Amino acid sequence: MNTNALTRAYLVLGGLGAVSLIAYGIYKSSVPVGTVSAPAPVVQSAPVDMKVVGVMTAARFIARGQVVTREDVSTTMIAGPMPQGGRTAIGDVVGKVATADILPQQLLLDSTISADPAKAGLAALVPAGYRAISILTNDEIAVSQFVRPGDKVDVQLVLPDAVLAKQSGAERPETDVSEARTVLQDVLVLTVGATLGDPSLVQTASEQAAGVAGRRSEPARTISLAMTPDQIAKFALARSLGSFYLSLRGSDDLQMIDDNTAKLSDIRGPASPAAAPATPQQRPIELIVGDRTQLIYPKTSGERR
Template sequence: MRLGLKAKLTIAVGLATACAFLLLGVRAMREGAAMARNAAPPPLSAKAPVPAVLLVQAARAIRTGETITAAMIRNAAGDPARFPAAATSAEVVGKVATRDIPMRALIPRDAVGMESKLAIRVPMGMRAVSIDTTAEIAVAGLVRPGDRVDVQVVYPGADAISGARGTGRSRAQALLQIVQVLAVGEIVVGTQQPSGVEGALSSPPPPARTVTLALTPEQVSTLSLAKSTGALTLSLRNPADSAQVKLAIASSAGPEPVAVPVPPLVAPPVPRVAPRPAPHAIELVVGDRRETIYSGSAGR
């Protein structure tokens, strides 16, 4: 049985249409599978590590009252979730230790503070002593809290230009070395200096009249004696200079001055008071009667 031309065309068109729908279905299935793969959650992986934070630990034992500097600490990587109380370097430098911190121990935040009182900043075993200063004594007023200075003393002799004079030549010597400055005027080490208007150029602080030093009890006695008998001068040190230098006592040049004898003071003579005349009695004589009307004394 032969098909006609019209039937053949109908069958051919039907087959082509079926093939087209089949291709479209396969394409749609592929696109759906690709979308499903993209929308699927990523496979579970290992937990991401928590980034470490640079905490700080004590490079040496820090005592109560010490002002913490960068040389006293070192960085240590740590997990802040494991050590929530540990501080960073920005939180401890310039602050004072409120309790003892062992060597290599992480520094907790509650172990440091911004105490403005001088007493808590005096190192253990030391004493705070102030001396009166001028621009000449305190390196033109450039000494700042936290600096290290040497203390010299000049004992004036008979050749001193002005002020009190002693006997013999004037002498100068290094009295104390590597002394920490705790305060200049009212500015205490480790505290913020009061500033002016925000954004304005900061003006230099007014010249301080006192400098407070950290001394041992023995050094306090030495300085107190020198203050009462001589004139003190401060010399500024480089922060990295920690050498103790042995210096000889310097004395003024020239011949030994001869003390000019001072004549003794003679007391002026005491004026002599002329003696008062001795009182005499007055008698009244009437006939053979005598009557004393003045006996010569104050009372009658």
């Protein structure tokens, strides 16, 4: 084969290749993009025992001692086992009190909320602007054991005669000037007993412990009251001067009474008039004249001579 024949053969082959490339390009441009098959993604099936539950979480910051409302609660879906102490119903958390600060999206657990406000600590129970003060009482002072947290009481003070006579600085009167007066009204009871919470449950627990130990338990005697700083100063002075008593108010009694000081004379009544001094009895004089005897009585100062 000569050179001219080889050249013609190469030209024919090159032309056929170029035509093939052009035809393939026209074919690819005419095929829709969606018809090009893509590799199918690998889907891993979830475990059969995996469950998704909705748990109650904080929708916003909840401070310790705050009562949980519906606006404070949101539902968060989680996969897996239920957290210990978690709640799935909004009714299980609304109305309870936060026993610790709760951040947004934090789970509302039994360890962070409680139906007992005392679980948040005494400081969380004290209203704004008030202070807590604890006093030692007995059954007579504190209406037996019927005072409960949330009740309202009045404080009565009994001032003995010696204190009032010393306070006046004047000459001591002949009569007893002891008096009693109401010094504080509508005072909130925060706690009863040394332990926060329901005093009846605390007492039951102490009785059970005493039964195991074989000894009789003593009832709780400490009561915590909420007072303003001015009320605390007045009460601190009053308790140092005399004895005090607590009177329990009714749940709907909002009446504030005026000064109701009672003096000892109010109990004894008006003093009876002094009796006139008795006239001393004069002894008679025996006059003997001969065989005659006569008794002569001397005249008193009021008789006519």
